[in-house]
Ligand SMILES: NC(=O)c1ccc[n+]([C@@H]2O[C@H](COP(=O)([O-])OP(=O)(O)OC[C@H]3O[C@@H](n4cnc5c(N)ncnc54)[C@H](O)[C@@H]3O)[C@@H](O)[C@H]2O)c1
């Protein structure tokens with residue numbers, strides 16, 4: 001029986017994938033797997049039992065990923081599963097940033113009397129706005145969300161400039177050739193009427209939009225942040241807004257100090273909050289976690305390599321180890337010394353750690369357990385698991 005602990009509400013379409021025959025949900029403080037959304041795990045003591053954490057969403061900055069890696073805990077996310085939801089909210093906020101339609105709707109609710117139509121026609125000019133067509137949008141970070149925003153903004157008639165020095169080949173193929181490529185991020189700040197940021201929060205991106213970048217923006221330009229609050233230097237934004245040096249700031253990450261600042265629009269972290277995105281993320285997170293627990297195969301991990309080997313032997317030994325020379329040699333020697341034959345194996349490294357699967361032609365559980373212990377005794381080995389052949393492949 002695998003123990004799963006959940007944080008946050010995870011859509012039942014995902015949780016239902018953990019069949020009652022093999023999984024118990026929230027019944028133990030020593031879980032094998034955790035599934036969560038934005039819950040902050042930085043202050044959570046990672047239990048020794050924990051094998052994997054699945055983030056039903058994109059950003060993993062709420063998880064202590066380096067510590068998990070050192071402990072051999074695989075962290076997954078759900079690339080692209082909520083991208084359309086975020087894209088639609090970005091487009092909504094672009095459109096509503098140029099037309100004060102929400103103010104107009106709220107104003108209508110205050111009207112009284114039988115001459116409402118006359119009041120409307122006399123006053124509607126205060127809610128007139130502008131159009132997006134022909135305006136220039138800069139997209140920083142052309143991943144799952146940024147690429148969709150860039151393509152759809154172009155379809156809406158905007159000129160689009162994108163910046164992403166690390167863009168993946170797959171995403172690059174999906175971006176319209178009409179999206180202009182910026183090789184220097186400054187080009188985006190200097191030239192665009194709207195700038196939207198879609199990068200992960202990392203040491204490199206934290207506070208990466210600050211006073212210097214804001215000073216390059218047009219005085220009418222608007223900044224949109226649906227990525228993470230910490231990417232933008234809020235103090236620099238407030239100073240620029242109060243002095244009228246930029247046109248507006250829209251963020252999905254409210255902060256108290258922004259509450260009384262002019263030209264700020266804040267959403268209560270709603271980017272991924274659609275029924276469709278929540279279901280997509282929950283299903284993908286559950287699949288990632290189940291696959292790893294039941295087969296040892298890894299897909300969509302942010303800290304371990306992708307490893308996918310068909311499981312055709314009675315048992316599989318999985319090993320997380322430091323990525324240094326001669327560990328693989330020691331592992332295979334110890335398995336051979338235990339008189340166990342290896343049917344198939346795969347080894348992949350990622351950064352300072354590596355992951356190896358050995359499919360073994362052996363059914364004697366005591367013999368396998370003894371060998372697994374000898375593997376665990378190797379200094380560079382972090383974690384060893386023994387997995388019986390599952391009834392289905394993933
Ligand atoms: N508001 C929300 O509810 C919500 C929902 C989903 C994601 N997000 C945030 O948006 C981020 C992006 O999500 P995604 O699904 O597009 O992720 P993604 O991994 O598909 O895309 C991120 C892109 O950023 C690029 N990048 C990384 N560092 C960069 C840098 N310094 N400069 C320019 N580009 C850089 C990467 O190359 C990649 O193409 C997430 O990490 C998360 O923080 C927020």
Ligand SMILES: O=C(O)[C@H](O)COP(=O)(O)O
Pocket residue numbers: 037038039056057058059060082269271272273
């Ligand atoms: O990184 C993400 O996927 C988003 O910030 C969504 O977070 P949520 O799952 O808490 O809505």
